[in-house]
Amino acid sequence: MQKDEDGFYTPGALDPPVALVAASNPEEGKPSVNSDLIQSTFEVTVTLADQQLDPNSPLYSAKTFEELGLQPDLLKGIYDMGFSKPSKIQERALPLLLSNPPTNMIGQSQSGTGKTAAFVLTMLSQVDFSLNKPQALCLAPSRELARQIMSVVVAMGKFTNVQTEYAIKDNLPRNATNITAQIIVGTPGTMTDLMRRRVIDVTHIKVFVLDEADNMLDQDGLGDQTLRVKNLLPRGSPVQIILFSATFPDHVRSFAANFAPNANKIELQKEELSVEGIRQFYMDCRNEDHKYDILVSLYSLLTIGQSIIFCQHRHTADRISQRMTAEGHKVASLHGAKDAAERDAIIDHFREGRDKVLITTNVIARGIDILQVNMVVNYDLPLMNEREKGGDGIPDIETYIHRIGRTGRFGRKGISINFVHDKKTWLQMEQIEKALGRKIIRIETNDLDEMEEKMKKALK
């Protein structure tokens, strides 16, 4: 797993608010209830409204945002973003998060189900806008995710006087002395640095959020740095600690419980971990080179919407993108070895849809929310680090869940395709399939028409 945190901020375009039609399988035969949604070419559509009325959906809620105890200015912000009803995690978490006295929370919900709004609304609710001091800190594992979270803070806080600041590399001048912003979002290394140098005065901090918390607490990942931030928080006054993720593997659960003592917990069962709307496929490639050929042959499908191609190593991402570019295809590559300004420009281009195919590493496996992404390719399956869990060759189930979760956001349909090319990778994929309890369907590599048909059907 890569630990990237560099660079400075250049404002990026955001996805437009949600007003979506996800097309359904006609057999499911649900009529659309929301007439002002875009009509799809498919016979029957399942709208976001339908899903939010289905008690079995993670997007379901029996309540309205008004019933969740939010301030009027924040309600305005939510509606301005195009949200009409809470999702399940928002309905369940918000009343607990906003209760008085504030209580810690460990919250789990599938990828793309609206966890960000739950913790952002909490930070915005707890802050005293008349006090120009840092009051809420939020950590994320990558600068790309920190920037995205900040864009949600700004959008939801549009009708408040909230002031915000980044704690990501190269954002503040070296001689910055004193941050007066109330909400600070960043990555752990830079956050620690700013706290140690007292650029962040911690006296008034009352909320501390970890997004992608299992990753942030993982001893083999960012755990040490995150712990350092926590240890720099004031000891006397209580700080509400909020941990959110789509995954909490067993080996971080007890650590999470110590990190956020006496927390309210919202947990998923193992079989609920992956989102239904993401159809998973695999392709049997002959060898490494054949993987490249197959990727190239998929290009027209990759660009129907947008796609993210995940590789295990930075050099693979670079090599593939250079080769594809030389052969006349338009692709971008993003990884932690690029400098901050470049990383910001690449992700912003992709968000704006100017690039349709992004070749990357685990750096953006988590949290990144780009609604137009309807395909994810695991060019290399995600594997545990050699140091972790006894060795290379063991599939990293959590990273797999997060990677495929870059598509199928908030009720949309998406496709993931795994490339396997030998017995070892086939067995690794079988382990993933078993762990998630969902079938991964084979697609022939030599029949492009069949491939296209299957994929288009999966997106219906």
Ligand SMILES: Nc1ncnc2c1ncn2[C@@H]1O[C@H](COP(=O)(O)OP(=O)(O)OP(=O)(O)O)[C@@H](O)[C@H]1O
């Ligand atoms: N109540 C809502 N109504 C409509 N859209 C929503 C609502 N809540 C969140 N969304 C949208 O759903 C998308 C996914 O939300 P978000 O990024 O918070 O997911 P997440 O649960 O944090 O996912 P991940 O686990 O991948 O980080 C975003 O585009 C967000 O704007």
